[in-house]
Amino acid sequence: MSIMKKVQNLDTRIIYLLAWLFVLFPLISPLGLPIPISNDARNWYNYVENEVNDGDTVIFSLMYGTSGMPELFPMSVATMKHILEKDVKIVVVTFWVEGPLVFDTLIGQVDPADYGKVYGEDWINLGYIPGQETAIGSLATSFQNTVANDYVEGRPLSSFPIMDDIKSANDVDLIISFETGTPGAPEWLRQWNTAYGVPIIVGCIGVSVPGMIPYINSGQMAALMPGLTVSAEYEVLLSKPGLAVAGVDAVSTSHLLVVLLVIIGNIAYFMTKEDEK
């Protein structure tokens, strides 16, 4: 069974090459696999569609940097498109240092002006606030004391009509947060949900999903968008296919590779173990 031993000792670079091929192939030549819609996507869609009412104030927070963009950017774009179709006030804020420039990239693809939204009246960008959880808590207490000027025009918050009725967490109806780590959902929950009862929905990278489930189960978090596959499902529900739908075939083939390698690796292991006996 020397073949199995050779398989076990396969050059790592061949595995890397296989990973490349299994990712690049479906991107070059899409398989067009149907995308079954999961409950996660439906819950997220239904919450934004039915629970976000006209006149509500929504915090839209990109709690990630360039490292999280490939997985979180598609869901951020899709959700922004969804809430811009509603008559809500949007306050953009971030507690991650790269967040403002990630949002600038988002604005390049989804311009609120195209939806008839006026900056300063329908939406405002407060930029980055340093201080992690302390900053999140401070913003809940007082917007004006925590952020003096807006990020886009550098003018005092009091000069924008949208901020006339937004003073603290008591004036906010929903937090939509996209995140890759700390600060993130636990901080939002501690400072806004537990203290002020503000509902929160969270889009996160796959790695963070297991830790979010107890919050979903307890009802502290209203909806969860767990990763790229569900982003694609959401884009399908919105009838606005984007980067997530374009990439989901590659998710399938790459996961197929992982499953095959696990199976082959275990077969090789057990067969060489038999040989040694």
Added chain:
Amino acid sequence: MVDLIPIWLCVFFTLGIYSILYRENPWFRIAESVYLGTAVGYAVSQDLLYIRNQWSGQWSQSAGMMLLFALTMVVGLMWYARFNKSTFYLYRWPLAIIVGTGIGVALKTVIFTQFLDQIIAQANTPFFVAGDLMGTINNILIQIMVPSVLLYFWFTGTTRDSAPMKVVEKIARYTMMAGFGSAYGYTILTRYSLLIGRSQYLLGIPPNPPEAKLAFIVIAFVMLASMIGYDMFMKKKTPEE
């Protein structure tokens, strides 16, 4: 032509990082060095912008607030005392304030968010769900698994020698193993999602610029050829005995 430079730069940096998959090489070191330098420098702009904006807000409205701002800046400057051994003790003061405030801010609600609310949710999980066999089974399992995991962490050492604790230990370990399997599955999703995102850029899939595809082919060829060529050259230079 000038418009193509940013695209070729993006592709160069992307492939520079990926070149580590072949072996350690100068392309990777260049990309890594650029990332390290620019990431550190970038944070400066956002932090200083915040301070400048804050001054134009509540802090410049009265003499008392201005004094408080000046005092805050003095404390803020104490961070830099860490670079001198004789003044290192001053560095602990702003650190103490930050740590204390951070602990206080989290402490006041952690007992609700991550303790009481979770226990209430656990207590409210009914053992029996009418008309839903799977729901009933799942709830019974949750009512067994959660306390088992908690007891597993709380009681260690000789307290696990008793017969009931041995059962609890087994249930807890199997539960956690299944949980870790779940974490593994989602980790695969995340890492491949990141790779797919970058690959979409390299292949020029919209909304990414289509010119990236040519840059990908050319730069990948140049990098691979240089690394493989160098290896072959070194092999010839130092023939095996």
Added chain:
Amino acid sequence: MSNALKRIEIPIALTIIATLLQVIPYYLDIAPVKNAADQMQTVVLIIVACATFVGVISILQVHGKKIQRKSEGWEYSIIVVLGTAVMALTGLPLAEFGLGTNNAIFNYIFTNAMTPLGGTMYSIIAFFITSAAFRAFRAKNIESSIVLVAGTIMVMGNAPLFTNALPVLADISLWIREVPNMATMRGVMIGAALGAIALAVRTLMGIERGYLRGGGEE
């Protein structure tokens, strides 16, 4: 006098006061304390922002020494120092001088260097995790078998290729997430919350001093 200022009791006292200042107003309605706590939070945000140059100075110290001594890899240190200096200088919030987040060079570097590098740096783990799945993921005993089976089902459950062919995989992976994973994470969360409270109490009592270490003195 300076020996008195060096005493460890001062930062410990500062920690205790800062902590209590945040906790007390949440449970007791004392208006002056609440106002002080709210003000303290905004003070802290500025103190945190003031630390921004610590990283820059550390980078310059480490890599500056490397360049000076022409140690191994010193050429790359020049790139690091240059990158840090350019981003820090062009990003200074001096819009009157054309600097800041709207500066052309600053945006150019962020868009064409930081964005691809940041996105690529963590994606490389995909290759390592695939290699690890092939080499290390073995069903050697019951526990590792459970991890293997649960992990493989989760991987399949996240891929439409599998869930289209076998819809039951989606249900099983959802079950793994909602039952054993939820139980594990809830148990860990409750335990971690208790640990955090215990750590906070120890810090309040001045027993926990790990965050104050360094500088060659206690």
